Amino acid sequence: xxxxxxxxxxxxxxxxxxxxxxxxxxxxxxxxxxxxxxxxxxxxxxxxxxxxxxxxxxxxxxxxxxxxxxxxxxxxxxxxxxxxxxxxxxxxxxxxxxxxxxxxxxxxxxxxxxxxxxxxxxxxxxxxxxxxxxxxxxxxxxxxxxxxxxxxxxxxxxxxxxxxxxxxxxxxxxxxxxxxxxxxxxxxxxxxxxxxxxxxxxxxxxxxxxxxxxxxxxxxxxxxx
Amino acid sequence: xxxxxxxxxxxxxxxxxxxxxxxxxxxxxxxxxxxxxxxxxxxxxxxxxxxxxxxxxxxxxxxxxxxxxxxxxxxxxxxxxxxxxxxxxxxxxxxxxxxxxxxxxxxxxxxxxxxxxxxxxxxxxxxxxxxxxxxxxxxxxxxxxxxxxxxxxxxxxxxxxxxxxxxxxxxxxxxxxxxxxxxxxxxxxxxxxxxxxxxxxxxxxxxxxxxxxxxxxxxxxxxxxxxxxxxxx
Numbered sequence: 001x002x003x004x005x006x007x008x009x010x011x012x013x014x015x016x017x018x019x020x021x022x023x024x025x026x027x028x029x030x031x032x033x034x035x036x037x038x039x040x041x042x043x044x045x046x047x048x049x050x051x052x053x054x055x056x057x058x059x060x061x062x063x064x065x066x067x068x069x070x071x072x073x074x075x076x077x078x079x080x081x082x083x084x085x086x087x088x089x090x091x092x093x094x095x096x097x098x099x100x101x102x103x104x105x106x107x108x109x110x111x112x113x114x115x116x117x118x119x120x121x122x123x124x125x126x127x128x129x130x131x132x133x134x135x136x137x138x139x140x141x142x143x144x145x146x147x148x149x150x151x152x153x154x155x156x157x158x159x160x161x162x163x164x165x166x167x168x169x170x171x172x173x174x175x176x177x178x179x180x181x182x183x184x185x186x187x188x189x190x191x192x193x194x195x196x197x198x199x200x201x202x203x204x205x206x207x208x209x210x211x212x213x214x215x216x217x218x219x220x221x222x223x224x225x
Numbered sequence: 226x227x228x229x230x231x232x233x234x235x236x237x238x239x240x241x242x243x244x245x246x247x248x249x250x251x252x253x254x255x256x257x258x259x260x261x262x263x264x265x266x267x268x269x270x271x272x273x274x275x276x277x278x279x280x281x282x283x284x285x286x287x288x289x290x291x292x293x294x295x296x297x298x299x300x301x302x303x304x305x306x307x308x309x310x311x312x313x314x315x316x317x318x319x320x321x322x323x324x325x326x327x328x329x330x331x332x333x334x335x336x337x338x339x340x341x342x343x344x345x346x347x348x349x350x351x352x353x354x355x356x357x358x359x360x361x362x363x364x365x366x367x368x369x370x371x372x373x374x375x376x377x378x379x380x381x382x383x384x385x386x387x388x389x390x391x392x393x394x395x396x397x398x399x400x401x402x403x404x405x406x407x408x409x410x411x412x413x414x415x416x417x418x419x420x421x422x423x424x425x426x427x428x429x430x431x432x433x434x435x436x437x438x439x440x441x442x443x444x445x446x447x448x449x450x451x452x453x454x455x456x457x458x
Contacts, residue, residue, distance in 0.1 A: 018268070021301070
């Protein structure tokens with residue numbers, strides 16, 4: 001004979017649960033909603049300033065002097081368009097607390113590094129590279145400039161992703177990499193495939209992975225107690 | 226076949242569209258007020274959402290303790306996001322998405338426990354029925370439960386949110402992170418699978434093509450539907 005079950009299956013939550021929920025909220029006070037637009041704009045301005053300062057520290061656009069102006073303009077325009085599109089695709093749409101669909105985020109995380117590389121290599125045949133470099137400095141410039149747009153994007157995001165935090169973080173990482181790539185394209189005149197792979201695509205892939213780690217740690221749900 | 230399909234639909238209606246819309250509006254308004262600093266609105270938010278979330282989690286976990294824990298955690302997450310809540314955002318889909326993730330996390334941690342007790346509402350109703358009717362009802366519940374459990378997880382999840390929880394296709398898409406078109410496809414496939422299964426297991430005269438016409442969804446039993454009972458027993 002089976003002993004009676006101590007907890008019969010109720011079809012409605014108990015009154016004690018409500019008391020616990022309200023007590024949780026009282027025990028962990030959270031400030032009400034504040035305007036996010038002004039802080040967001042301030043962050044964006046600071047990030048842009050920091051990125052430009054870093055670019056100038058590396059030598060500025062003059063470093064890309066050996067590249068034809070038309071090719072440089074097309075490369076830059078394509079990279080800016082990619083960064084804008086990636087930003088639009090990786091942030092929550094309109095009035096929603098939820099990040100975009102999984103496929104969309106995955107497309108950004110994987111597509112941005114590949115498209116940046118493909119776009120550069122496409123222009124490789126239009127001019128002769130002025131010099132040869134492995135890509136270490138391009139990698140470094142990307143790594144130094146990417147965290148700034150990432151801070152802005154993380155602020156513009158909803159800070160909580162219950163569905164796929166790693167993917168949301170990866171998309172943010174790749175998008176911030178795309179903005180960093182804009183700075184790098186202003187500076188780097190090279191489009192040879194080996195250099196593009198090591199100095200332009202690899203850092204974006206690393207940023208996507210770092211973003212995924214950030215998403216797992218910071219954007220996912222955290223249990224109380 | 227049509228009769229079986231008709232039988233599935235009312236069995237799975239838990240929230241009428243009017244109830245769902247009312248609780249959704251109430252929740253949206255309460256969360257807006259809470260985000261703006263009205264401390265008392267959190268209780269209203271709880272009253273509007275907790276019963277739905279609790280039943281949703283209970284259906285997935287079959288555990289009262291786990292259901293209460295997930296609901297508690299869900300509200301805490303919503304409370305934590307108070308300061309960053311987007312003006313005009315839909316609370317219902319967001320809360321379901323949080324609860325769903327917490328259930329997945331709990332099942333990954335091995336916290337899934339099954340309690341086999343039945344709800345008091347089910348017991349009361351069963352004792353009022355004649356023995357053969359009660360037996361037929363039990364059989365129907367088991368069949369519904371089996372059919373539902375046999376559904377692939379992706380189909381089951383979409384079907385549960387749309388048909389049992391009363392979420393719209395767009396809300397379900399937001400909860401699951403897929404496109405509305407995919408939600409429609411999954412729900413339709415789940416319905417077909419249930420239809421096939423129930424057609425094969427339905428007792429004679431009930432739900433068979435020659436059987437009586439099914440009740441309209443609005444007239445369906447709300448508290449103790451066969452699929453619901455099947456899933457919580």
